[in-house]
Structure formats: C-alpha cells, structure tokens
Amino acid sequence: MPTDSPSLRAALLALSLCAVAPFTQAQDTSRAPLLDHGRLRRALTRFASEHAELVTRLELGSSRRQLKIDALRLAAGSLERGRPGILIVANINGPHVYTSGIALEIARDLVARYRTDPAVKQLLDTTTLYVVPRANPDGAEPRFKDGMVEKIGTGWNVDNDRDGRTGEDHASDINADGYVSWMRIRDAEGEWIEDPRDRRAMRKADASRGEVGVWKLIREGRDRDGDGKVAEDPGRDAEVNRNFAAGWEEHDPRAGRYPTHEPETRALCEFVMGHEDIQVVLVYGDQENLSVEPASVADDAAASDRVPPRGLRASDAALLKELGRRYGKIVDRKVTGSDDTAGTFQAWTYEHRGLLTIALALWTVPLDAKSDDEAKSDDEATPDDEATPNDEAAPDDEAAPDDGEDDDLPEPSDQAKQLAWADAQGITNFHLGWQRFEHPELGEVEIGGVRPFVTIEPPDAVRGQIVDEQVEFLASLAPLLARVQLTGVEAEVLGGDLVRVRASVENPAFLPLFTVWGKRTRTTRPARLQIFVPEGSQLMAGERQHLLWELPGSGGRKDFEWLVQTDDVSKIGIRVETKNAGAASAVPEVK
Amino acid sequence: MRLLLHTAALTVLTATALAQDESTGFAGTAAGKAPRVEIAWNRLYDVDEIYAHLDRLVAAYPERLRMHPTVGHSVQNRDLRVYVLNNPETGLDTEKPAMWIDGNVHGNEVQGAEAVLYTAWYLLENYGTNERVTELVDRAAFYLLPMQNPDGRANWFAGAHTASSSRSGYQPVDSDRDGVPDEDGPDDLDGDGHITSMRKRIPGEGTHRLDPDDPRVLVRVPADTKGARGDWVMLGREGIDNDGDGRINEDGPGGYDMNRAWPSMWQPGHVQFGAGPYPLYWPETRFIAGFILDHPNIAAVQSFHNAGGMILRGPGAASFGSYPRADVRVYDEIGRTGEKMLPFYRYMILWKDLYTVFGGFVTWTYEGLGIISFTNEMWSRRRQFPDANTPAPDDRHFFDDHLLMGDGFIDWKPFDHPRYGPIEIGGFKKDVGRVPPSFLIEEETHRNALFCLVHAEAMPEVVIENVVVGEGSGGVRTIDVEFRNLRAIPTRSARTAEQKIGTPDRFSIEGVEVLAGGFRTDRFRPEAIELAEREPERLLSENGVGGRGVVRVRWFVRGRGEATIRFEGEKASNVSREVTVR
C-alpha cells in the first residue's frame, strides 16, 4: 500500500479518528453539538438571521490568532433605557468547548419558547441577554485538531525551561492515536503507582502507607530540545482566563505579560465596560458558586496596606445562596469547581466591576456515582473491553500492596472514581489503555491514560438536560433582577402655592441595585433621581438631583422630599433612572 | 504660544549662522563648544515646540538621532514620539544597553520634557569632543520620549490652569457619576487666563485673617484661639457649579492618573485613585508599555516628574517588602551620587518617604521588568534661596517680588460670584511653585540630564578577559575565561533573576569539541565548578554578571583550532573573542 502518500495517510488517519472518538463533530448530532469555529460562526449567523426580531449578532473582537469572537443579543421589543442585561460567557476556558454548544442551544431554546412559555417571554421582554458562546476561540481549536489536546494556554510565550528558547518543546501525539495524552515510564524515581482500586488509574504513591512510586507520569511528547525533559516548554503559555486584572499573578507564565495583554481578555473587558446595562454575569466554565457554597469574607473585611481582601463578600454570598437554593430545585447534579480565581474574568466582573457573577461548572464527572452493588457489576463490565486494552497495563505491579484485602485499600483516587462512573455509564473508551511505545529519547514507555476531554464533556443526554435546566434557571432570574420603582409620589399643598412633594425609590425585586463591590468600586452607576418643576415654579427646598449609591432588594426603599412653589402641581415630574435596573417617572398625586 | 513658535523659528536661523562662524563667543565648559543647534534653555516649550526642537536635532545630527517609526497617539490624537539616540557605526540600538528617559506623564509636570530634550542635545553636541560622552554614545543607546502625556501638557500650556491642574490625561471621565463627563471643572471667572483662588470676607466668621505685614497672604486662625475669629474664608479654586449639582469643580477634564496605570502591584480605582478599569487602559500607557516590552535591551529608566527635589525609587507600597539587597546596592550608589549632583534633592523610597503608589511606572519597570529605574521630582523650592541662612525660604512673595518683579502673582481682585456673592480672586500663576523660574531652568535640566548620564554609564558592559588555554593531557585541555562587567548595574538584576524575567545570559564557546564545562565558584580552586548538565558549550545563567562582577567559566575541550567565546545577554552588548587551541 502506498502509505508514503501524505494525503492518503491523512485520510486514513481521519477515518480512524472518526472510529475512535465518539464526540467528534462528524457524529455529534446531539442537541448541543461540538462546533469548530467555522461551524459555530455559521450557526450563529443563521440563527440570528432566521430570528432577526429577537436575535442580533455582535462581535467582541478577535482572538490572538485572528478568529472573531462572536456574541448574540437576545431581546424582544425596544431596548429602552435601563433595561437590565444578563451576560452569559461560555468557553472562556479553552478546553470547555462543549459549553459553546450549550450556550448556543440555550439561545435557540429561548427563542423557540418565546411565544409559548410565559417565563421565557418575560425574560426576553424585560431583559437583554448577551450570549458569548465562545470567548476563547483559539482555546477551542485543539479540540478539533488531530492530536487532540486539553491545552489551556493560547497566548504569550515564555521560556519555561530557561534555556534561552521559547516554546520549543511542546506536547505532541507521538503515537499518532489522535490524542495528546500521557506517558508513563518505569522509573525508580517515579512518584506514581497504579491505583489498586482500579489499575487503569494512576495516583501518587502514599509514603505513609508504605507505598513506593514506580512510574513517572508525564505529558505525551518528545524531548525536542534534547534537554532530557519532555514537553517542558510548551509555548503559548498565557491563559485568557488568568489574564484579567483581579488577582492577576504577575510573573506566572499562565497569567500573561500584563492584564489584558491577551486580546480576548481585553475584548471581554471592553464589552463589559461598554454595556452598562449588564446586571448579572454568568460564566460557564470550571468554577461553581451556586450548587457549591463558596467561601466569603465580611462585607467590611479590613484592608491591609490599603488593599481589601479579595473575594466574595458576605452580603453577596447570601444572594448567591438564595439563588443556589432556587437553582438546586432545577439542577440536581453535583459538580466540583475550581476555587482558583486568580486573574479570572469572573473575579474581574465581580470584584472590579461590582457585577453579581454566577459561575457554573455545569457538569463534572460524578465521583460518587455508584453503590457497592453497582461497583461489582462494573468490575464485570470492565475487563476485556476492546476499547480499553489495558491488559498490558495491569501487570505485576510490585509497588502496590496487593494483599487482596479490599478493606485495607485506600479510598479510590478521583481518577478511579471517574473510571467507575464511566463504566457504570457504559462508556467504553473513557480510558485509552496503556500502549507500549518505543520512545525516540526515553526508550520504552507506555502511552495512554484517561482520554482527553472525557472528564470535561458531559455525555450527549446530559448536555440536552443542561440546556433545559439553564433555560429554566435563566427564565426564573428575570423577576429577581433589581428594578427601580417610584412609590408614594405625593404632593401636599401647604398653603398658598407652596407644595411639599414626596417620593420614594423602591426596589421590589430580590436582587439589590448594588453588590458590596459595586458600592465600593463605584463602577455600577448610581440611580439618578430628579425632580422637574415647571417654568415659573421654583424649587424652594431639596436637591434637583440625587444619586443613589445604595438600594437593597426585596423592598429596599429610600424616601425623598422637596418644597416647590408652584401653581400647577400636575406639571411637576419625578424621574428615577438607572443604567441596568430600569427607570420610572411619576407625577405627584395631590393629597 | 504663537510668540514662542516665532522665537523657535528665529533660533533656527541663529543656529545656522553660528555653525558657519565658529569663532562666535566662548561656550563655557558644559556646552563644550558653540552648539550646532541653539536652544534657549531658559524657557518651557509646548508640545509642538519640543518635537520641533528634536526634529532640528535630527536634521543636524541625522547619523545619531532619529525618530522611531512607531509613533503612539494620545487620547486627543497628539503624537507620542520616541527619539532614538544611537551611533549606528557601533551597532544597532537594539544590540546595546539602552536607557529609557521620559517626562511629563503628569500633564502639569512639564519641565521633564525639557530635561529629555536637553539630554539629547547635550549628548549630540558633545559627541566627538567630550571623551566620556563619546564613549557613552558609542556603547549605549537612548530612547527618549519627552512627553508621556502630551494632551496634559498642551492643555496646561494653552488653557487657564493652576500649577497642579491638567495632571490627568484627557479621556472624558464622569468623575461625579452623574452621567455627564467633565462638565464641572474650574472656570477662569475673571477671564485673566489663569485659574487662581477664591476668598470671601465674612467679618468675625471666617477661618483666616490677613497677614498684617502682607495682606496678600491669608493666615489660618488656630481653632483653639479663644474668642479670636478670622474675617476671611477660602473658597477653593476659581469656579462655579456648572452642572447645578450643588458642588463646584467636582468633574473637571479627565480625572485619572497615568502614573497609576502600570501592571506591577496595580490596584483598581477604589484602592488607588486614577488607576483606570484595568492596567494600561489609556492609549498613551499602552503604547509606552508596548515599546518598552519590545526593547528588552532597556537597562535603565528615568521618568521625570515635578516637584520637590526627589530621586525616587520603589517599592511603591509597604506590602511589596524590600527590593533584593544586590539591587538596593546599585540603587543606593546611583541615588546617592544624584543627591550630590542635584542640590536639595533627596534619594527616597516611594512608599516610605513620600506616599503609597500602586501601579506606578518606574515600579513596573523595576518590579515587572527588572530595570533599575528612578523618578526625579524636579525642582525644589529651596533652590529659590540656596543659602541656608537666608530667612523665610518658604516666603514665596519675597522671591516673587524681588526676583520676578511680581510677575508670578495675580493680586486679589473683587468678583461677584453667582453663589458666594462678592468675593476676591487671586493667587500665584500656574508656572510658580512646580517649575523653575526661567533663569533656573537651564541649571535644573542640565543637572538632571547629567544625572541620567551617570545612570546610563552604569548600564552593564561585559568584556571577555584572561582567556587561558591550559596545557592539558591526553588531548583534553581546559579553557578558562573571565566575563567581567565593568559597570555598576548587573547584566541581570537580582529582581530579573528572581522572577526569571526575559532570557537568561548565555556564555558559550564554539569551534572546538566541548566535553564538559561550567561556572567556577571559587577563583582559587579551579576544581570548584558547577558543571553543566548538558550543552556545556552553551552555559546559561539566570544571575548574569553582577555589577562590577566577574563570571568565571572553565571548559574542557578536545581538538584544536580557532574557538570563539561569546557572551550574549539582553541588557549588555554581546561580545566575543577568538582563541586558538593548539
């Protein structure tokens, strides 16, 4: 066979890839499919043009590699001043490609249900939804490439291994199985062992139990720079979602050169700053603050060297807790989120822009998925599976204590738990197995491990479910958003033409006008209350204009009064305006 | 301003005349010779005039000064021009250690631009005649940005201002958050072209009284003085409540601080006033950061401000901790030299001796980029009366009356204010207090420019010395090399090394087979070597060559022939030396 023909080889490779990877787009017919950049753009364009009355396509800017960052605006009716906005940002973490499909499908679902579902109708009638399905297009690309790799960095290169060359030794798919996975090498200095609870899984040896590591576990790749280390200077180190100013970690290669040096980061900042109507931000990614109660500090936590401590404030934590309670009624799924917020978008929108920010992990591999009985049936299901040829990989492991007493074994590692879940789900190729490979620099190694993206991407059925849940949750948010009202707008004639005017600004909704950070940073615009007196009349007492920097939710109220000398009370006007919580006007009612 | 431009045009002619007739006058020591380009150093120049003078220098010295092709733009679309001073005959600017010098990030702190201009002028005029200038220009390059904030400068020159207004850039900012930006700044109520102060007489109910010896001066009446009440109140800067919100002058042009916008230890506006929504938000700062990051050869930074007579360095905040000791030694050496060169200037640490600054420019160039960086706060009012025995050095009126013939003060005049009724308006003009009077401008710029040259001379210079090829046996020979830094600043500052900034220095040999090699750790014990794990022919060092330090390398080689020994680093010129192994 003329395998030296490159095009033929590529075609063969593509064929074999389709056969292995269940989630590649060729087969992905689920409700929230995985779409590469081109397909996603086309889908967005088509969707927007088919529903022009509700959907507008926007652009935030371009990625480092010149891919456009698209957004959708969903809103029915006119965009009157102060109409609150909700911003949804998905796929800001490069490998979380599937969240793009979720976001797009949510948008489609909202539009489809606009006429039939009153809650959805209220959402689209009273708020403006901004959906950024793929904030990090460069980060999504490796998902669709041969040599599929979970790589987060997309940006500025540093010389990680300090050899005077940057990005010269990156991970790669050296066994040409379509994935950049893991290599394990038998090595007395290795720290890893096979998990005795599931020998496909690798975990660190626990010296306190007398375990001795026998494997080195490293990224799949070559030693391209011949320094004895594999894939230690991968290139494109900076991560979009570590490049924001809040908690930015200077000199960490992942953090980038300076905050907003990554074009995606800056584009998102500019978008948020350019849309003062945004009241709430939702980020679909690797963090969670609704189904997990996040840590918080007191609202007035003391500053050190003028700098207040970072993170969630107690009053805002209480808001998230209540939203979390409601969310829990819709979403019954445990997730684990990262609590590393350094330099993230969600930290910036909350801590620096004062916006209530909801971080949703949507799905992570359930780690407590099974009972003991299920575990037994799993054991039967596991071996001899064609897709996980791990018989090579379960050899006489001299390191792990193998006394046959299950009770004496430690807790399964997270990876073993993930495998148990996959087995219970009947997912057959969750693990690639461990394949012997003659490495050009390292000699004999084994390549394999958990297949890239399977721990990130929920199965098809779950993805559809996530869409339904998020649509329901979003619709439930509409009545909770802060909104200003005028109440008790009255005029009392004191005698002659002197009138005392009273008015209250009230927020009947659950959410306050300002988060704790919103008040502190003054980035959220104050509500502006104005009194207009007709010509010939005169304001005798009180201010023409008040700026409100505080208005709690659930009926929070502020009272105002004025003295006006006028012969026509009906021409007095009171108006309250906000950028993101509505507006109201009233004429005082004569008592 | 028109008049100034006219003067500039005239001096072009004068300079040409002078160049033709070198016998005109005697130039004095500092200038060295009759300059090819005459610039009057007793005045301050507007944005266009500063650039025009630099362009004249480019025209007169095209071989050593050019405008960098990458030009930034301010919010109001003025140029940010970086002038590159370099002798191409000795190499590209990017291949030499370079000093970055800028001024005027605070729009009102104008004389930094003159100091930058003077530095260029002094180096060009004295190249070839002064030995040290020639040597410096041959081995180092200069990146000169006269104004970080040309909008601030242009508005300060053209408009009615105080000594401290027009500090910000000119992107409109809604400082009072009422939905309208920049709608309530100070107003030149009496139309005299100046923003001064307002005072009102309220007999028996004021906080101040007039100085009996000088009624121009208001003296605060101490609060605890029994029964005594002042007759006057101070009402702040000249202005009215333009937007009708009850407050006066609360939302003037801009309202941010471009020297709080830099990435290292940056903090948002509620912690650090004026920082902006994220670091390097304003186009001026982003352009400058881009230029500096594109030039890793920058090994020294000076950013001129005014006023107070200070040679400032970081840290900007106590929570940073201390700078590494090796770098502090370098800072101290240059800073203390500066104290001696600049009368009444003190070498100070920002947060400790002045105030806390998050996100400052020179703290970024040091903490973020590892460059030894200073900010000089130009002009100390003590220079008005340099003799310590002269009474009342703070008596601004005495100086103004006797040495400026009263030119700096606008006497109090009555005015009918829409809110306060009858008041008086008066005070010092904008160019009193923070900038030197005309007759001291030249001295101020000269001393500061020359301090820059001291700083620039300290930039690293590596030479390869004492190359010794050992006798060896069995075909293996040793080659010992000393890489010596002749200057005070290390090739990689301790901060650079500690944070792994940029590329490590490389010490290499080529042309012979290298079996082993490494850095020697004890000059008296040749066997004490940190052997390289691999690539012994190309040794890397995070620490580089210390200030006036030596790095000793020993290589074990086989074979014979011509070998080339090289040093390569980001902040010192690469050097190489041939050695014959027989």
Ligand SMILES: [Zn+2]
């Ligand atoms: Zn300044």
